[in-house]
Amino acid sequence: MTTVIKGGTIVTADLTYMADVKIDGGKIVEIGPNLSGATTLDASGCYVMPGGIDPHVHLEMPFMGTYSADDFESGTRAALAGGTTMVVDFCLPDPGQSLLDALKRWDNKATRATCDYSFHMAITWWGEQVFNEMKAVVSHHGINTFKHFMAYKGALMVNDDEMFASFSRCAELGALPLVHAENGDVVAAMQAKLMDEGNNGPEAHAYSRPASVEGEATNRAIIIADMAGVPLYVVHTSCEQAHEAIRRARQNGMRVYGEPLIQHLTLDESEYFDKDWDHSARRVMSPPFRSKQHQDSLWAGLASGSLQVVATDHCAFTTDQKRTGLSDFRKIPNGTGGLEDRLPMLWTHGVATGRITMNEFVAVTSTNIAKILNIYPRKGAILVGADADIVVFDPSKSKTISAATQQSAIDYNVFEGKQVIGLPRYTLTRGFVAIEDGAVKTREGHGHFVKREPYPAVSKALSNWKELTAPRKVERSGIPASGV
Numbered sequence: 001m002t003t004v005i006k007g008g009t010i011v012t013a014d015l016t017y018m019a020d021v022k023i024d025g026g027k028i029v030e031i032g033p034n035l036s037g038a039t040t041l042d043a044s045g046c047y048v049m050p051g052g053i054d055p056h057v058h059l060e061m062p063f064m065g066t067y068s069a070d071d072f073e074s075g076t077r078a079a080l081a082g083g084t085t086m087v088v089d090f091c092l093p094d095p096g097q098s099l100l101d102a103l104k105r106w107d108n109k110a111t112r113a114t115c116d117y118s119f120h121m122a123i124t125w126w127g128e129q130v131f132n133e134m135k136a137v138v139s140h141h142g143i144n145t146f147k148h149f150m151a152y153k154g155a156l157m158v159n160d161d162e163m164f165a166s167f168s169r170c171a172e173l174g175a176l177p178l179v180h181a182e183n184g185d186v187v188a189a190m191q192a193k194l195m196d197e198g199n200n201g202p203e204a205h206a207y208s209r210p211a212s213v214e215g216e217a218t219n220r221a222i223i224i225a226d227m228a229g230v231p232l233y234v235v236h237t238s239c240e241q242a243h244e245a246i247r248r249a250r251q252n253g254m255r256v257y258g259e260p261l262i263q264h265l266t267l268d269e270s271e272y273f274d275k276d277w278d279h280s281a282r283r284v285m286s287p288p289f290r291s292k293q294h295q296d297s298l299w300a301g302l303a304s305g306s307l308q309v310v311a312t313d314h315c316a317f318t319t320d321q322k323r324t325g326l327s328d329f330r331k332i333p334n335g336t337g338g339l340e341d342r343l344p345m346l347w348t349h350g351v352a353t354g355r356i357t358m359n360e361f362v363a364v365t366s367t368n369i370a371k372i373l374n375i376y377p378r379k380g381a382i383l384v385g386a387d388a389d390i391v392v393f394d395p396s397k398s399k400t401i402s403a404a405t406q407q408s409a410i411d412y413n414v415f416e417g418k419q420v421i422g423l424p425r426y427t428l429t430r431g432f433v434a435i436e437d438g439a440v441k442t443r444e445g446h447g448h449f450v451k452r453e454p455y456p457a458v459s460k461a462l463s464n465w466k467e468l469t470a471p472r473k474v475e476r477s478g479i480p481a482s483g484v
């Protein structure tokens with residue numbers, strides 16, 4: 001059964017033009033004028049764009065003694081409602097657990113997904129078993145990214161030697177390491193000091209994680225990646241110090257990518273000084289929200305290309321879950337939602353204000369990450385042969401964000417009361433119309449796992465360069481006799 005999206009303007013990362021899009025069997029089969037099919041979707045006045053890809057979500061994540069509240073059904077439903085058609089979650093092995101066993105657990109959870117998904121594998125401990133299993137993760141399970149937490153001491157955190165070993169293994173396998181870059185040792189010490197001084201409220205979460213601990217860790221991860229000869233992707237880049245380290249590395253020819261979150265771009269640190277404990281605790285996430293100056297730096301990075309991707313780190317906890325930390329901010333589960341709001345908030349605060357163009361919007365919400373994850377042009381493109389993961393985006397449609405009308409399972413929204421302009425008229429996941437003018441028609445279990453091959457081009461280029469510039473013994477003639 002063919003579907004035609006008719007009368008819209010196609011917007012991709014590099015082109016804007018008027019054409020219809022014909023879909024058959026979940027794929028784009030034709031692009032051009034005056035197309036017809038069994039079903040027609042009216043896109044007049046709309047932009048027809050690749051569906052959003054959110055490479056950073058935590059659905060039903062076991063974390064800080066609880067589980068994040070959105071599972072693969074409600075989380076992907078929220079994604080589709082906001083124009084996002086693929087998510088990438090993080091598989092988190094327990095300490096000592098086999099990576100492959102952990103993957104079975106994630107496979108089971110994800111069967112309920114309503115849109116396509118993939119996983120990053122987290123390296124939460126190190127040993128020969130992990131070293132060996134990383135190969136199977138890449139070659140048999142279609143996962144080409146490995147996440148490293150430099151924070152969450154005593155839980156998910158790995159040390160520099162473990163990171164260097166894992167990054168080096170990534171280099172051998174053609175995989176890409178990811179880092180949560182905050183100095184976990186310094187954060188733990190600062191948290192303890194703040195508690196000793198009686199600072200137990202959610203604002204202390206922000207005090208304990210200043211921009212410098214993120215900048216230092218980002219720089220350290222970049223240097224470790226360079227020594228290991230591997231590219232690096234820095235998740236939730238929230239401040240100028242981290243951005244500056246990424247910019248500098250890129251200027252020096254390193255392949256380092258930075259991912260600001262929509263929350264850091266649009267919400268600031270004043271949220272933590274609200275008199276209402278719940279208000280502040282609901283916004284506790286790591287890294288914390290920053291000042292307006294840091295926000296300006298992130299926006300500039302998106303416009304100039306030194307930062308490449310806007311994600312959400314969707315990790316939603318209910319107010320009751322947040323209240324676990326009523327007397328100790330260290331126990332407030334870290335994380336916020338945003339899956340449904342990423343595209344409308346970025347359009348409103350980015351495109352509508354002129355901070356980024358429509359094409360840059362597509363690049364940072366979809367195409368760039370599709371290329372980084374090595375799934376382009378199956379995803380992230382409006383091209384014949386691509387999956388029909390499409391958002392028909394109406395720039396004149398507006399709403400006020402409210403928990404009362406959201407898809408996420410939690411009881412609040414960190415963007416509550418914000419007016420957005422620009423919303424999906426239709427969201428299609430592999431050709432299936434899951435969102436139609438605000439009506440949610442998602443199908444549980446429709447989502448497929450997207451396998452991702454390793455990166456032959458980047459790894460080959462980097463290993464060629466490393467080989468050319470490797471330390472070499474200088475062959476000398478006429479070596480003087482020993483003076484002894």
Ligand SMILES: NC(=O)NCCC(=O)O
Pocket residue numbers: 058180284285286287313315334335336
């Ligand atoms: N970001 C956050 O606070 N929670 C989710 C886990 C992580 O990404 O660090």
Ligand SMILES: [Zn+2]
Pocket residue numbers: 180235236286287
């Ligand atoms: Zn993180």
Ligand SMILES: [Zn+2]
Pocket residue numbers: 056057058313315
């Ligand atoms: Zn995260």
